[in-house]
Amino acid sequence: MSSMSLRPCGDYRTSYAKDTTIFPTKWSRNFAILGLILAALFPLIASQYHMNLAITIAIYGIAALGLNILVGFTGQISLGHAAFFGFGAFSSAFLNNTYDVPVVLAIPLAGLMTTAVGLIVGIPAARIKGLYLAIATLASQFILQDFFSRADFFTGGSAGALAQSFSLFGWEAYGEHNFYYVALVFMVICFLLATNMLRSRDGRAFVAVRDHYLSAEVMGVNLTKYRLMSFGVSSFYAGIAGALYGHYLGFVSVESFTILLSIQFLGMIIIGGLGSVMGTLMGTAFMVLLPEVLEGVVSAMNGAGLIGASFMTNVAFLKEAAIGLVIVLFLIFEPDGLAHRWRQIKAYWKLYPFSY
Amino acid sequence: MSRKTLTGAFAAILVAGTASAAIAADDIKIGNLVDYTGATSTVSKPFSEGKIDAFNWINAHGGINGKQINADTVDYSYQAPRAIAAYKRWVSEFGAVAIAGWGTADTEALVGFLAKDEMPYYSGSYSAHLTDPTGKSGVVKAPAPYNFFYNVSYSDALRGMLQWAAEDWKKQGKEGKPKYVHMGDNHPYPNAARKAGEEYAKELGFDVLPAIQYSLAPADFKAQCLTLKESGANYAYLGNTAGSNISLLKSCETVGVEAQFMANIWGFDESAAEAAGSAADGVVWVVGSATWQDDAPGMKLVHEIAGGDGYRPVHYVRGVCTAFYMKEAMEWADKNGGVTGPNIKQGMYQKTDWVPAGLEGVCFPSTWTPEDHRGTIDMYVYQGEVKDGKFAMNRLAETRIDRRPEWLGW
Numbered sequence: 001m002s003s004m005s006l007r008p009c010g011d012y013r014t015s016y017a018k019d020t021t022i023f024p025t026k027w028s029r030n031f032a033i034l035g036l037i038l039a040a041l042f043p044l045i046a047s048q049y050h051m052n053l054a055i056t057i058a059i060y061g062i063a064a065l066g067l068n069i070l071v072g073f074t075g076q077i078s079l080g081h082a083a084f085f086g087f088g089a090f091s092s093a094f095l096n097n098t099y100d101v102p103v104v105l106a107i108p109l110a111g112l113m114t115t116a117v118g119l120i121v122g123i124p125a126a127r128i129k130g131l132y133l134a135i136a137t138l139a140s141q142f143i144l145q146d147f148f149s150r151a152d153f154f155t156g157g158s159a160g161a162l163a164q165s166f167s168l169f170g171w172e173a174y175g176e177h178n179f180y181y182v183a184l185v186f187m188v189i190c191f192l193l194a195t196n197m198l199r200s201r202d203g204r205a206f207v208a209v210r211d212h213y214l215s216a217e218v219m220g221v222n223l224t225k226y227r228l229m230s231f232g233v234s235s236f237y238a239g240i241a242g243a244l245y246g247h248y249l250g251f252v253s254v255e256s257f258t259i260l261l262s263i264q265f266l267g268m269i270i271i272g273g274l275g276s277v278m279g280t281l282m283g284t285a286f287m288v289l290l291p292e293v294l295e296g297v298v299s300a301m302n303g304a305g306l307i308g309a310s311f312m313t314n315v316a317f318l319k320e321a322a323i324g325l326v327i328v329l330f331l332i333f334e335p336d337g338l339a340h341r342w343r344q345i346k347a348y349w350k351l352y353p354f355s356y
Numbered sequence: 357m358s359r360k361t362l363t364g365a366f367a368a369i370l371v372a373g374t375a376s377a378a379i380a381a382d383d384i385k386i387g388n389l390v391d392y393t394g395a396t397s398t399v400s401k402p403f404s405e406g407k408i409d410a411f412n413w414i415n416a417h418g419g420i421n422g423k424q425i426n427a428d429t430v431d432y433s434y435q436a437p438r439a440i441a442a443y444k445r446w447v448s449e450f451g452a453v454a455i456a457g458w459g460t461a462d463t464e465a466l467v468g469f470l471a472k473d474e475m476p477y478y479s480g481s482y483s484a485h486l487t488d489p490t491g492k493s494g495v496v497k498a499p500a501p502y503n504f505f506y507n508v509s510y511s512d513a514l515r516g517m518l519q520w521a522a523e524d525w526k527k528q529g530k531e532g533k534p535k536y537v538h539m540g541d542n543h544p545y546p547n548a549a550r551k552a553g554e555e556y557a558k559e560l561g562f563d564v565l566p567a568i569q570y571s572l573a574p575a576d577f578k579a580q581c582l583t584l585k586e587s588g589a590n591y592a593y594l595g596n597t598a599g600s601n602i603s604l605l606k607s608c609e610t611v612g613v614e615a616q617f618m619a620n621i622w623g624f625d626e627s628a629a630e631a632a633g634s635a636a637d638g639v640v641w642v643v644g645s646a647t648w649q650d651d652a653p654g655m656k657l658v659h660e661i662a663g664g665d666g667y668r669p670v671h672y673v674r675g676v677c678t679a680f681y682m683k684e685a686m687e688w689a690d691k692n693g694g695v696t697g698p699n700i701k702q703g704m705y706q707k708t709d710w711v712p713a714g715l716e717g718v719c720f721p722s723t724w725t726p727e728d729h730r731g732t733i734d735m736y737v738y739q740g741e742v743k744d745g746k747f748a749m750n751r752l753a754e755t756r757i758d759r760r761p762e763w764l765g766w
Binding site: 047048049053056146149150156157158159160161162174176249251253254255256260291292295299317319320 | 429430431435436438440441442445447449460467469485498542
């Protein structure tokens with residue numbers, strides 16, 4: 001029980017509105033605001049490298065959130081998320097390069113274009129599920145990837161496309177310290193939108209479809225509509241994230257959106273916690289930071305003369321193996337994801353010094 | 357393991373991870389991007405070992421005018437986001453003045469950042485559109501003022517091989533027009549040279565057939581080989597990397613393809629030949645420097661750099677060349693206002709037909725100018741020969757192509 005609610009004793013909810021509030025307690029709201037302020041102040045102390053990691057987390061976090069809505073909340077599966085992510089990147093660059101749409105508008109428009117593609121790909125989802133759906137989305141990954149390398153007019157073909165930097169009223173978000181705020185604003189908006197949607201009628205329908213589609217249908221939930229909608233929403237998030245990624249790097253290439261990235265997105269939401277908005281961000285941070293931390297460990301050992309140059313070249317794969325190992329250990333010891341662990345930590349302090 | 361121990365271990369890893377290596381006072385910091393564990397590791401490994409051995413040798417022999425090179429090597433597993441993260445760390449925390457880079461996707465993604473940060477970048481990607489520093493050619497999407505590489509570009513290498521093929525056709529005294537076909541995945545890397553090759557083949561009098569696609573990931577390519585056989589192509593360019601090319605050569609041997617294969621610089625080497633076995637017989641490819649057994653004056657130094665323990669593949673020698681061009685540019689910069697990005701870039705423009713001291717006969721004479729970053733337009737064309745199960749490399753020609761202005765950037 002302790003992990004379910006952290007409201008103080010006697011704090012009863014007397015209306016549906018109170019029951020579906022985003023922040024269950026005053027403190028959780030205050031902490032969220034404090035977190036935002038700290039995040040906004042982060043560039044003051046952080047180097048370009050740290051900013052790059054933070055931006056990557058924000059961008060991947062948006063995309064992973066989209067996937068979590070699809071997988072964690074609606075119970076569908078997608079192995080083609082990276083392709084939607086890429087479609088968003090190319091769409092935004094295309095709108096900006098060809099029609100001179102300002103980047104600030106091109107990003108949401110790219111999200112809408114990706115939604116349209118997601119809806120088309122999602123059509124089979126209305127009829128099939130489980131492994132069959134996984135394979136159908138896998139096919140979309142390859143179809144889109146091939147499309148990227150052939151559609152010269154849209155993507156620049158295999159040579160890729162340039163993407164202008166984000167600018168607003170003459171302020172250009174070039175460089176990490178500026179672009180961070182763009183990514184942060186988009187991330188906060190996207191996360192708020194998702195949280196809001198999930199407590200709405202549609203959001204509850206998603207969960208009903210996931211938990212028991214037959215019961216949901218008996219209750220009057222339109223399965224086809226919600227499965228499709230979930231695909232649309234998920235693609236919208238992927239599109240927005242992809243567009244941000246493109247404008248951050250300044251260059252979009254088909255090479256960046258492989259099946260490997262799709263699987264990484266799945267890894268992020270599984271590690272973070274399926275069906276948890278906050279867990280998505282935690283999982284993303286974990287997946288982005290883990291290789292960097294391990295790289296740091298290896299180079300620190302190298303710098304300290306603990307390992308020789310030949311070790312560096314011959315046993316470098318150990319680092320990659322360690323990344324895999326950590327993920328496997330995580331799934332064994334923390335199958336419910338980081339979000340679950342965080343709830344337990346909160347419960348621990350809430351109940352301290354008594355464990356029950 | 358208790359929760360406390362786990363937390364403690366994780367904290368320790370974090371601390372160790374963020375603590376950077378001890379920094380010497382008067383050294384020159386450079387970033388070194390390598391792929392030991394990713395898709396291109398088979399070729400990145402010998403190339404990177406060449407670079408690292410060369411940096412170590414330079415340090416042991418006086419460094420850069422007495423200053424030691426501090427090369428921070430990062431294995432990024434051929435994942436562009438990780439290369440970008442490494443780059444940001446080199447710029448902001450490490451204080452690198454130049455970078456020895458690697459792959460296609462990451463080099464392309466960094467072009468804009470490099471120009472803005474004024475960071476010279478010596479890539480292992482030889483894509484021709486990295487050779488236009490001003491963007492005046494009109495064919496590149498963005499100018500690449502801070503991108504350098506030692507080698508002929510992919511496009512120029514293919515032009516050189518086509519030049520050889522045209523002569524080979526004449527020498528064989530065959531009738532009619534030879535047929536040429538481009539093969540490779542529909543990907544930036546194999547496609548980098550496609551148009552350039554097809555245009556030049558037409559100019560040389562080849563009949564250009566529709567390109568044949570085969571994946572970068574090794575697989576069974578008999579279907580493609582049958583298409584190739586039916587097309588009656590005489591010369592086929594292999595645009596993929598070695599792993600994929602080995603599978604293709606084997607499949608085509610089974611099917612009985614007669615065409616003359618021509619592989620790109622990363623598409624074939626000694627280990628590929630070993631894996632391909634008898635299918636490697638007759639394959640022609642480009643080599644961008646002298647090879648291990650060559651009797652060139654500079655090879656003595658390469659052997660010394662390698663520590664003398666056994667054979668090194670062709671990519672290793674090119675890694676050494678790359679490191680030595682960096683070295684001499686940094687030496688010039690050190691004497692002319694300090695080792696900074698813009699000065700190193702200027703250092704690259706100081707000489708014409710430039711061969712690093714001690715490497716005579718190893719690296720091709722190269723010239724970089726502020727308008728043209730095609731360092732060299734020379735290459736060796738080699739052919740593989742398999743006799744009694746043993747592989748031998750035979751130099752067929754030393755080819756030089758024109759430095760045509762309209763070829764800049766593509």
